[in-house]
Amino acid sequence: MGTALREVVGECLRSPLVSPYLIHYKPKARLREQIDAKEHWTSVTPDYLTKEFSKARDAAHAYDHMPVGERPTFHEIRALGACGREDDEALPGGARRQDDRVR
Incomplete structure (x- = not known):
């Protein structure tokens, strides 16, 4: 694990919210239908x-010059970050196969 990732994981673990998930949040409201889902x-x-x-x-406002439907998505940016990397840590699981079509 690199330094930057270690810092992010440490920040997640120091969250005052007790959760079994590394990435988590406190919903503004806890509605029964949302909790059950x-x-x-x-x-x-x-x-x-x-x-x-x-x-x-x-x-x-970095992409205001582009129509909303053409702005890069989280997954496209993620794929670009892994582009050209040969190591197995670039993307987990089958993500590399899915992201190959972005290249």
Whole structure:
């Protein structure tokens, strides 16, 4: 594990919120239907990172010159970060195969 990743993991572990998940959050409201839809009330939904990345990308105004539907997604940026890397740590599991089409 590299230094930057170690720091991020350490920050996650120091979270005051007790959770079995490394990446987690405290929902603004705990509605029964939302709690029942997830494995744990602090877990993120499958599309959470995608939505939050889109919000941050748009708030940064870095791609205002592009139509909303053409702006890079979390997964496209992630694939570009792994582009050209030969080591097994670039992307977990089958992600390399899925991201090959972005290259």
